[in-house]
Amino acid sequence: MARIARNQFETAFFHNMTQGINKEYIFEENRCKKKYLELIEEKSNECDIKLISYTIMDNHSHILLYTENIENMSSFMKKINEEFAMYYNYINNRVGIVFRNRYRTQPILSEKQLFNCIRYIYNNPVRANMVLNPEEYIYSNFKDFQVEFESNNFLDIVNKKINCQFSFPKNEDKELVGQEEFLDTTEDKEIFVRDFIKEYQKDYNFMFGKNIEEMKKLVKYLKENMKVSNNLLSELLHISKSTITRYYKSSK
DSSP: OOOOOOOOOOEEEEEEEEBBBGOOOOOHHHHHHHHHHHHHHHHHHHHTEEEEEEEOSSSEEEEEEEEEEEHHHHHHHHHHHHHHHHHHHHTTTSSHHHHHSSSEEEESSHHHHHHHHHHHTTTHHHHTSSSSSGOOOOSSSSTOOOOOOOTTTTTHHHHHHHHOOOOOOHHHHHEEEETTTTTTHHHHHHHHHHHHHHHHHHTTOTTTTHHHHHHHHHHHHHHHSOOOOHHHHHHHHHHHHHHHHHHHHHHH
């Protein structure tokens, strides 16, 4: 996604995502998720940010917020990520960069996109096979809504929660941008595939490189049923892309 100058946004709703450096699982420990949640709540008050929805995954986070001042958002994200980085380095006795980049921002340009983004954020743990239902995941603020996504008054509840009136660009073309595409489709899929591979190894009791026939079956399943790319398969299975292709062809 091309980076957009933050002073050019024509909305007060923003979907922000942060991710660990090298896709590391910086939030994997529960204490790290809890710390990040604390910082979100604390810094939102300091920076006059209205939180709408957020979810902390193992290697990335989502925050959907409302602000009429872009500088407030920049300050908010800077503070939570800097303080978390110091905390993470301290508890892990490490130094250096913790986050992949500053953060990624997606402007929300219509009520439909706002609705879809909220649902997308809360369903992250479901898509990653961590829980069956959004309400089961404790590292989000899903419980604050206490309403089904399909409820007719869902956006009214959002409006009441942040105490403001919705205001979106009138340009119809802009309202169609990104209605279903959000920031981390690739990251979500990687988490799900990684977990699936771990479970597959447990179920069939084999190690990479030791049982070629099982590897071929796994490659075939991942490519045909989960549409996993050769690049991601190579990274997760620790074998070359040419080997992936060979295994797949010989498994047919």
